[in-house]
Amino acid sequence: MRIRDITFVKGAASWSGLPSDGLPEVAFAGRSNVGKSSLLNALAGRRTLARTSGTPGKTREFNYYLVNGGLYFVDLPGFGYAKTSKQERARWARLIERYVTERDPLRLLVHLVDSRRAPGEIDRSFIEFMRGQDAPYAIALTKCDKLSGNERAKSERGMREALAALGLEIPVFSTSSQTKRGLPALLEWIGTIATIHT
Numbered sequence: 001m002r003i004r005d006i007t008f009v010k011g012a013a014s015w016s017g018l019p020s021d022g023l024p025e026v027a028f029a030g031r032s033n034v035g036k037s038s039l040l041n042a043l044a045g046r047r048t049l050a051r052t053s054g055t056p057g058k059t060r061e062f063n064y065y066l067v068n069g070g071l072y073f074v075d076l077p078g079f080g081y082a083k084t085s086k087q088e089r090a091r092w093a094r095l096i097e098r099y100v101t102e103r104d105p106l107r108l109l110v111h112l113v114d115s116r117r118a119p120g121e122i123d124r125s126f127i128e129f130m131r132g133q134d135a136p137y138a139i140a141l142t143k144c145d146k147l148s149g150n151e152r153a154k155s156e157r158g159m160r161e162a163l164a165a166l167g168l169e170i171p172v173f174s175t176s177s178q179t180k181r182g183l184p185a186l187l188e189w190i191g192t193i194a195t196i197h198t
């Protein structure tokens with residue numbers, strides 16, 4: 001798909017704040033600081049659409065972006081941000097789980113994982129959680145501009161092996177918001193799954 005038009009619609013901090021218009025949703029989830037907001041900006045071809053930060057925990061709401069007037073991109077709050085209270089973390093984790101299990105308009109969840117590290121505890125438990133869900137699921141390895149070609153191949157292979165060990169067959173994209181590597185392929189996949197006619 002091609003993004004002709006993208007606008008920020010709203011930030012929702014609770015379940016009742018999510019839009020009720022039923023438009024299909026593609027959600028971006030991942031650890032705090034993994035590069036969710038940057039990826040959204042890069043996909044949109046805009047620098048300042050979503051707020052990014054070197055400080056983790058920037059995105060504290062479900063941020064809704066309307067794409068081409070007919071589809072939402074949803075920037076989910078980062079999970080596992082260590083500096084928020086345990087209670088706060090648990091609340092967001094429950095909200096994200098509820099979103100994945102109950103949100104009817106959800107068409108695709110893109111899970112962002114740092115390409116420079118083996119998937120950590122939080123990522124692995126999220127992958128296990130997603131395994132039991134109906135929603136289509138893909139993984140985007142982020143910040144791959146920081147890796148050499150060899151390292152990138154190794155990081156992809158590591159992720160594919162981890163997924164295969166769980167019996168999961170889902171796409172893995174190596175991406176960089178800086179060089180835009182992997183973004184056309186990811187966008188193509190999003191368009192296919194969300195079956196949006198643009």
Ligand SMILES: Nc1nc2c(ncn2[C@@H]2O[C@H](COP(=O)(O)OP(=O)(O)OP(=O)(O)O)[C@@H](O)[C@H]2O)c(=O)[nH]1
Nearest residue numbers: 032033034035036037038052053057058059078177
């Ligand atoms: N080199 C490089 N840095 C990146 C890339 N994407 C994001 N970053 C950097 O990583 C940091 C975090 O990026 P964000 O996009 O704010 O991360 P986030 O996942 O939205 O973080 P939260 O909102 O806190 O959950 C920023 O300093 C970005 O500049 C990338 O593709 N390459």
Ligand SMILES: [Mg+2]
Nearest residue numbers: 036037058059
């Ligand atoms: Mg963010």
